[in-house]
Amino acid sequence: MITIHFNSELISLEKSITVKELLIEKNKLENFFAVILNKKFIPQSHYTTTVITDGDTVEIVLPMQGG
Amino acid sequence: MWNIANQCLSSRLLLGTAQYPTLDILKSAIVNSGANIITVSLRRQARDTKNNRFWDDIKQLACHFLPNTAGCRYADEAITTAELAREIFQTNWIKLEVIGDDYNLQPDPFELAKAANELVKRGFEVFPYCTDDLVLCQRLIDYGCRILMPWASPIGSGKGIINSYALAVLRQRLPNITLIVDAGIGRPSHAVQAMELxxxxxxxxxxxxxxTDPVRMAGAFRDAVLAGRAAYEAGMMLERNISQPSTALLDTLFWHQEVQK
Incomplete structure (x- = not known):
């Protein structure tokens, strides 16, 4: 069992999983978002090879209004 | 029509999308402004957020998106934000903001130049929000920026162009660089002034x-930018210290020859 921060929420996972698997679990499959893992940008092409481990922080970033 | 970052556009007005009373007013303002480029930003997903109506609606507009790096204080933050924006918005354009002071939101020239240098290497078309400092602007150009966006005055102040001399010098010294006045514009007359420069x-x-009426004001700025550009292209008369009659006085009805003596 591991614990991670996902969008500022503490969640538990049975084991380490890839970013892609986490996104599937969280129903986050549409376009127009990006992923930050421990304050680093994870390109879409790395979702299947990047593994999330205990204590990691994952954030989803979305478009918003801006000046 | 004009060219910016390899795009041929009709409008020279770039419009931000923040702080509108409603999404519908924002969309109407964009349409009425005639802007081809609109700025956007990024945010962390809030808990249980499923819909993003802003993006669902705004992506339907036929505009180019210019994502910003608002909120960044260091080069590495801005670089990460730019990478995120490139993936989300599918554009290599980035409005590079690296703020150095919380009071007037003045760009940090050192972190800005550092970020610009790296982002150009990574293939971004960098639109740096900068001060009107000539040496900073020259450094940004050395690093590969083809576009510069010096401020008129602090963001959101509405004070207009505080240092028109500095902006005029930039125009004069950097004739081949695309220059856009960014930040501090409060009235259409300020936009006219920038375009006349x-x-x-x-x-x-x-x-x-x-x-009070954002949609109508968007139209006012559309017209102001057109007027200022037309004036610049038409060539304005030089200012004079003495009066000159606009009507030729010779042979007018009450013209007295002795006045000429």
Whole structure:
């Protein structure tokens, strides 16, 4: 069992999983978002090879209004 | 029509999308402004957020998106934000903001130049929000920036062009660089002034979004930018210290020859 921060929420996972698997679990499959893992940008092409481990922080970033 | 970052556009007005009373007013303002480029930003997903109506609606508009790096204080933060924006918005354009002071939101020239240097290497078309400092602007150009966006005055202040001399010098010294006045524009007359100086465009947000009628104000800025550009291209008369009659006085009815003596 591991614990991670996902969008500022503490969640538990049975084991380490890839970013892609986490996104599937969280129903986050549409376009127009990006992923930050421990304050680093994870390109879409790395979702299947990047593994999330205990204590990691994952954030989803979305478009918003801006000046 | 004009060219910016390999795009041929009709409008020289770039419009921000923040702080509008409603999403519908924002969309109407964009349409009425005639802007081809609108600025956007990024946010963390809030808990249980499923819908993003802003993006669902705004992506339907036929505009180019210019994502910003708002909120960044260091080069590495801005670089990460730019990478995120490139993936989300599918554009290599980035409005590079690296703020050095919380009071007037003045860009940090050192972190800005550092970020610009790296982002150009990574293939971004960098639109740096900068001060009107000539040496900083020259450094940004050395690093590969083809577009510069010096401020008129602090973001959201509406004070207009505080240092028109500095902006005029930039135009004069950097004739081949695309120059856009960004930040501080409060009234259409400020936009006219920037365009009369020979600037290639004007970027603004608050002056429209905080107007009593943002949609109508967007139209006012559309016309102001057109008027200022037309005046610049038409060639304005030189200012004089003495009066000159606009009507030729010789042979007018009450012209007295002795007045000429």
């Amino acid at each position: 020979g600037y290639d465009g004007v970027l603004l947000n608050t002056a429209v979004s905080m107007a």
